[in-house]
Amino acid sequence: MRLNFATAAVTPRADGETQDRVIVHRLPGGLVVLVADGAGGIPGGDVAADEVVRGVAEALVDDARAFLTAEGVVALLRRIDDNVERLPLAGETTAVLVVLREEQVYGASCGDSGAWIVDEMGLDELTADQKRKLRIGSGRAVPIPFGRGPLGGTLVVGSDGLFNYARPDVICAAGRGLSLTAAACALVACVRTVSGDLMDDVAVAM
Numbered sequence: 341m342r343l344n345f346a347t348a349a350v351t352p353r354a355d356g357e358t359q360d361r362v363i364v365h366r367l368p369g370g371l372v373v374l375v376a377d378g379a380g381g382i383p384g385g386d387v388a389a390d391e392v393v394r395g396v397a398e399a400l401v402d403d404a405r406a407f408l409t410a411e412g413v414v415a416l417l418r419r420i421d422d423n424v425e426r427l428p429l430a431g432e433t434t435a436v437l438v439v440l441r442e443e444q445v446y447g448a449s450c451g452d453s454g455a456w457i458v459d460e461m462g463l464d465e466l467t468a469d470q471k472r473k474l475r476i477g478s479g480r481a482v483p484i485p486f487g488r489g490p491l492g493g494t495l496v497v498g499s500d501g502l503f504n505y506a507r508p509d510v511i512c513a514a515g516r517g518l519s520l521t522a523a524a525c526a527l528v529a530c531v532r533t534v535s536g537d538l539m540d541d542v543a544v545a546m
């Protein structure tokens with residue numbers, strides 16, 4: 341099974357600071373892909389997103405069983421939600437966590453980041469049923485599990501800066517024939533307006 345991956349991120353902010361986080365961990369025989377997008381409009385989105393990154397890294401060491409099933413990932417994200425809610429400086433964040441193994445792809449998400457599997461035929465939105473408003477840090481997060489068989493196409497995990505500003509057919513076509521690294525760069529490039537502007541931070545892993 342191919343277990344290589346690429347990540348890319350861009351931000352329209354002049355200071356280069358972004359509240360999007362994209363992290364990929366290797367497991368024996370698999371990958372853990374995480375995207376977290378700290379919510380704007382309330383303070384502390386970046387703290388919340390960092391706390392998800394930290395909580396997942398910690399669980400990989402202390403609680404590897406959490407990554408064995410989609411339900412385990414749901415429970416992990418719930419625990420992280422409780423922890424983030426208790427942090428005075430933390431706001432809220434989305435989280436999409438995908439475990440990619442030889443025989444299956446599974447995970448859970450909350451908020452409006454997304455995970456798609458794309459191929460020539462179109463797209464399969466793993467995160468179609470997620471609760472967009474009940475984010476990590478609210479104390480009310482409702483992570484929704486997803487699962488599929490062996491990965492058929494290309495896994496694309498990203499923030500809403502990708503999925504809200506690029507047409508689905510453009511996302512499906514963006515990486516075709518390219519190396520993964522070039523494809524990830526092509527994806528974050530395709531959300532720019534004709535004048536070259538970005539409307540939101542963008543982070544992707546594929």
Ligand SMILES: [Mn+2]
Binds near residue numbers: 540
């Ligand atoms: Mn965003």
